[in-house]
Amino acid sequence: MNKPSLEICRLSKIITGLLIGALLIGSNVALADKKHNSQAPDEIGPYSIGHTTVILTDSSRNNDGSTPAIAPGRFLHLDIWYPTDIKTDARILYDWNNPIYNENMDGLAYPGLPDLAPMTWDGSLSTNTIAELAPLARKGKFPLLIASHGSTVASAKNMPDTLEMLASHGYVIASIEHTGNNDAQYQADWLGRRIGQDIGPNPNLIANGTILQRSKDVSFVIDQVLDGILDQQTGIDFSKRLDEEAIGVLGFSLGGMTSLATVAGIGVQDHPADRRVKAALMGGGSNYGLLLNKDDYANAQVPLMFLGNDTGIVYDSFNEFTGTKSKYLVDIADFNHHVGGYQTSWCQDFVSSMEAVDPSVFPAVFGDPTSVPASDFANFIFPATFYWTYTGPRNSGIYDYCEPSVFDNLSDEVLVDVLFFDASILSVRDELIGSMPLKPGASIAEVTRTTNWYAVSFFNNYLKNDSGYSRYLSDSKQNEKANPLVHLEVDCMVEKPRPLDLLPTDRLSFVPVGDSGYEVSLTSGASFYPMGNSVDVTGDGVNYLETTGFSFPVPGMADPVENLFVSKNGVITTRTTSDIGDIDDNGSPWYMKGHLLLSAQFTIGALMKNLSTTGADVFADYNVAEDRVVVTYLGVKAAGTTEPNTLQIAIYGNGTIEIIIEELAATGAAYSPSILGTIGIAGGHTAIEDLRKVKATDFSKLRDNGSKFMKFGPEEAIFEQFYAGTENSCKGKSKKNKKSKKSKKSNKN
DSSP states (O other), X not given: OOOOOHHHHHHXXXXXXXXXXXXXXXXXXXXXXXXXXXXXXXXXXXXXXXXXXXXXXXXXXXXXXXXXOOTTOEEEEEEEEEEESBOOOOOOEEOSOOHXXXXXXXXXXXXXXXXXXXXXXXXXXXXXXXXXXXXXXXXXXXXXXXXXXXXXXXGGGSSHHHHHHHHHTTOEEEEEEOTTSBHHHHHHHHHHHHTTOOOOOOOOTTTTOXXXXXXXXXXXXXXXXXXXXXXXXXXXXXXXXXXXXXXXXEEETHHHHHHHHHHHOBGGGTBOOOTTEEEEEEESOOOGGGOSOHHHHHHOOSOEEEESOOSTHHHHHGGGOTTOSOXXXXXXXXXXXXXXXXXXXXXXXXXXXXXXXXXXXXXXGGSOGGGSOHHHHHHHHHHXXXXXXXXXGGOHHHHTTSOGGGGTTOOHHHHXXXXXXXXXXXXXXXXXXXXXXXXXXXXXXHHHHHHHHHHHHHHHHHTSOOGGGGGGGSOOHHHHHHOTTEEEXXXXXXXXXXXXXXXTTOEEEEEEETTTEEEEEEESOOOOOOOOEEOOOOTTOEXXXXXXXXXXXXXXXXXXXXXXXXXXXXXXXSSOOOTTTTOOXXXXXXXXXXXXXXXXXXXXXXXXXXXXXXXXXXXXXXXXXXXXXXXXXEEEEETTOOOEEEEEEEEETTSOEEEEEEEOXXXXXXXXXXXXXXXXXXXXXXXXXXXXXXXXXXXXXXXXXXXXXXXXXXXXEEEEXXXXXXXXXXXXXXHHHHHXXXXXXXXHO
């Protein structure tokens, strides 16, 4: 049977939508309450939510973004959310399939590949009730938001809960699926290799430029929406109801950088800023490859919000965004990059994708792939590469944030096969499942609520000119209490330098005192212990130490610690790893503090920052006679730098912990040089409302001055943070002026 053309599919969808709208509008109309200021920004807005999808084609570029264009052009799938008056009890399914990409209809997306079978598993249900194909709300002018997803993701998986929330507050949101940098391309690339076919499109991050093409996608979609092309494709009159002077962009991860590049331009590629955009939000964004420079930063002339900071672009460069009068850093403690972007879809997708795996596919998928049906191949590759190979059997996105029910229907065989025959997943699951989710304080729900709070407030304030929402954008005590995970910086950042002042031969000792705390001392003249054998923690690796029979007590903990995991990033943990090899090294003292206090595990930070190991510079020695485990970091450099760090952690069976310093480099990672490191210990179970109460210490004051008792337990930490600091002023805004401004805002609340 011949497949229907894309045009016929679109026409059928438009007719269906009009019929549904006509039936619903007569009986179930939700009248919008226009009193926006009466609603908190983390509450659903006055409108119901509509949704549709569309495929737009940019005939000026090839599918990989290159020029001159050769038909049929560059395809872009979009998810559209918008305000509607239609009430519904339905929730829609956000899956990873759409015909032009995942099915490659008629070879349009991937010439040379056959029509592909889609993945068979369900996606994730929308958080809110949504009326599919409903008519646009009958009254009002609406701002337009263009959303950009993270690398190799999909348009429906880009902060979906927040996009729904924004639609309910009266925004039309077009979420772009960036051809060549979406999940479908990732899947198709695997399928292409099955048959020896080199496929496209895949705009190279350096050559054609993924960020360049993504930014062009954003501008193209704005053109299409304003010119009424989206109306023609959907049968909904968006263009007539949009406020053309109220256009914003937002994105997550690589989409965050896309948003920034859209309003700043890309100087090295002679790509101008799109001045039609009046506000930009970067969720978990980065300056990938340091593509943008100071001139680009200064060229961003619109209000900016950096939310969920997990890269150094903000802390190291916040004051360099001099072209805008308003900028915000919403720094979220212990922000998990992946679940922060996928929000509630994360756990749902994990369950449904794993349930679809056919264990018989492995290992044929890497042996004779032609014997594996295309849909089975895709169903296997997705969970195997997407969920598990980031961090192995202890993937934090599952254990830290999902309910234990995610494992209910997953057989041992599936878990082991999807992890490429690593049977350790079974013991890890049995160890951790009873405590899931392991990070209830920094839950998906709380991070999503925080994201909604600031996204709605930001865009309402700057695109709707609704100044009533400015009160939610201040660092008042009320807002701090409402959002305990958040540290907020507004307009000017002033961070006091805290240089690395621990010296060669310094020994930092923690001697336990019953269940109450530690006697802490800092003495000079220490020597290293024997280093033992090398530990493989290359890349973002974490290695479990085999220390059979070894355990040690920790004050306040009922059971002694038996398991030790060594991270390449200067950390020893006692239970599980966390996102991206233990540390998203974002240059943020607040994030690092949250990582210690909210990790739900006892942590020893030798020098917590993004380090790059070689495979022969981390060592471990278990000395049974001394009842001691020693871990050594020998000349390990911060990522992208050449300056070495050499230090040692010794843990004794009686609970004493020592950190011995030989050399510390006064630099962070190349892309995040301000965070110089965090040293100390933490119980990991601090309540989020107590984050601000737990203060860092200054170990150097103890040097050769006896010991000092410091209280310790699961809710506490004894640590010091080292930070390069920021400049003392921003365009004439002194620290004194900032304090005065903060005081005035607090008084208003």
